[in-house]
Amino acid sequence: MxxxxxxxxxxxxxxxxxxxxxxxxxxxxxxxxxxxxxxxxxxxxxxxxxxxxxxxxxxxxxxxxxxxxxxxxxxxxxxxxxxxxxxxSLWPSVRALSAWGDEHYAPPDGPRRIFRHAADDAPLTPDGRCTHCDKAVDVADILLTPGPGLAPLTPGDTEDPVSRALRTPHRLLEPLPLHPSRRTTKGQHP
Missing domain, CATH: 1.10.10.10 (Winged helix-like DNA-binding domain superfamily/Winged helix DNA-binding domain)
Structure with missing residues (x-):
């Protein structure tokens, strides 16, 4: 049920x-x-x-x-x-849950992704402040970068286009530079 x-x-x-x-x-x-x-x-x-x-x-x-x-x-x-x-406006909640997950459930090598201040490339604290300038960083000024816990690709590995694109630094909210992929038209989209 x-x-x-x-x-x-x-x-x-x-x-x-x-x-x-x-x-x-x-x-x-x-x-x-x-x-x-x-x-x-x-x-x-x-x-x-x-x-x-x-x-x-x-x-x-x-x-x-x-x-x-x-x-x-x-x-x-x-x-x-x-x-x-x-x-x-949900960003503080998403950021807080991500920080909580990194603290309690990150891979042994560390988090898979790190949030950085785009202006100075410094990592953010769990509450969203820049560790270099101490500024509270707006979501549009956050750079998402691969972290030490992101496993490297090995020969023969395949990834979806999003996972592949997230292996390079990327500013939040900006469209990911995705490579063309095969798309199906099955199903109806909302």
């Missing part, structure tokens, strides 16, 4: 927030949008998420005003998914 999507008996801010971002996969979709993933197929490939589930989660995020679906900047019939200002 499927669990209900809402907490009808609870009215606190946390329960209301979890109704939007608390379902499995949803926060990972939001994280990938911060990383620069914008296309349906790229979310599906990177997260290895069933397309029907991805469609459901994107629809819910759009209806909640967290993400928006807009025409692809290059034109044509394709659309992209972008965070709205409401979605961007």
């Amino acid at each position: 499927a669990l209900p999507r809402d907490y009808t008996a609870l009215t606190c801010a946390l329960s209301r927030s979890l109704e939007i971002i608390g379902e499995r996969w949803t926060l990972l979709i939001v994280r990938d949008a911060f990383y620069g993933v914008h296309r349906f197929g790229d979310f599906a490939a990177h997260l290895d998420i069933p397309r029907a589930v991805l469609t459901d989660r994107l629809t819910a995020l759009i209806e909640a005003g967290v993400m928006d679906r807009t025409p692809h900047p290059a034109g044509g019939r394709r659309e992209v998914y972008v965070l709205t200002p409401k979605g961007i």
